[in-house]
Amino acid sequence: MKLANVHGRAAVATDDGVIDVEMASEGRFGPSMRSVYDQWSAFRDWVPSATGTPLTVDPATLGAPSPEPRQVFGVGANYLDHVEEARATRPTTPVVFTKFPTCITGPNTVVVLPSASIDWEAELVIVVGTGGHLIPPEHAWDAIAGFTIGQDLSDRVLQLNYDRPQFSLAKSLPGFGPTGPVLVTTDEFADPDTMHVRCVINGRTRQDFTTDRLIFSVPNIIVELSKIVTLLPGDIIFTGTSSGVGMIQDPPEYLQPGDEIVTSIDGIGSMTTRLVGA
Ligand code: ZN
Numbered sequence: 001m002k003l004a005n006v007h008g009r010a011a012v013a014t015d016d017g018v019i020d021v022e023m024a025s026e027g028r029f030g031p032s033m034r035s036v037y038d039q040w041s042a043f044r045d046w047v048p049s050a051t052g053t054p055l056t057v058d059p060a061t062l063g064a065p066s067p068e069p070r071q072v073f074g075v076g077a078n079y080l081d082h083v084e085e086a087r088a089t090r091p092t093t094p095v096v097f098t099k100f101p102t103c104i105t106g107p108n109t110v111v112v113l114p115s116a117s118i119d120w121e122a123e124l125v126i127v128v129g130t131g132g133h134l135i136p137p138e139h140a141w142d143a144i145a146g147f148t149i150g151q152d153l154s155d156r157v158l159q160l161n162y163d164r165p166q167f168s169l170a171k172s173l174p175g176f177g178p179t180g181p182v183l184v185t186t187d188e189f190a191d192p193d194t195m196h197v198r199c200v201i202n203g204r205t206r207q208d209f210t211t212d213r214l215i216f217s218v219p220n221i222i223v224e225l226s227k228i229v230t231l232l233p234g235d236i237i238f239t240g241t242s243s244g245v246g247m248i249q250d251p252p253e254y255l256q257p258g259d260e261i262v263t264s265i266d267g268i269g270s271m272t273t274r275l276v277g278a
Helices: 033-038 040-049 080-085 156-160 218-226
Strands: 002-006 009-014 017-020 072-076 095-098 108-112 122-128 144-151 177-184 196-201 204-210 236-238 260-265 269-276
Touching (some): 002 017, 009 033, 033 040, 144 236
Antiparallel strands (some): 002 009, 144 177
16 A cells, blocks of 8 residues: 655555545545554555545655654664764664654755755655554564655764764754655565665765665564654654765765755655755
């Protein structure tokens, strides 16, 4: 199942267009994306019976698959080649920060560059479905709603060069969390442990990797996070990025006004982030 945010209303996306969830369910589910995640199990069971005339929608108008997450988690240092390029050490437990929810935007966004040290990070993003606390490994996949694409935009000077690192603030400026274009449930993928992620900037491929190389896999992230916090419906988790970010280039390369990032994952789609000057 693919789920889209159409002008703030949850819609099931089909090859022929989108079906509004609230109208098709006669008010049982929706209209907001959040209300769908809040009733995830019942909603997932209902979807196969959904009927309605699909409406065409301009993909450029889609919103974030989870526009109002109560919690946003980011996992750092979760691919060995990124750990090595950043000259860090391999973590033994997930390295977790937050992106504050106000930074979350949709799949077609314009981001104002607040400084000259803004970097890209293409990532697979988990959207939590039922969630929970102390989720056992055998229930980890069931706790999530599905996947979307994310860019974990980061101000590297703010993040790394101060006396004390500011991971969460440096990744939470306005527009720093583009997500989309749709949520795709994990049953849609032949192998949800191996998602193919790409980041193309101004037509040049900068990142190209598969998620089978994650140090902490999707179920591992769910288990480890839920050992500590309660995961809530609609929460989103940036799972980490692989090699090819701008800060490790020699000299470092950062995003410039006029740049266009196309981030894509096979089976989910792609999203476009445009950068403009302040
Ligand atoms: Zn990241």
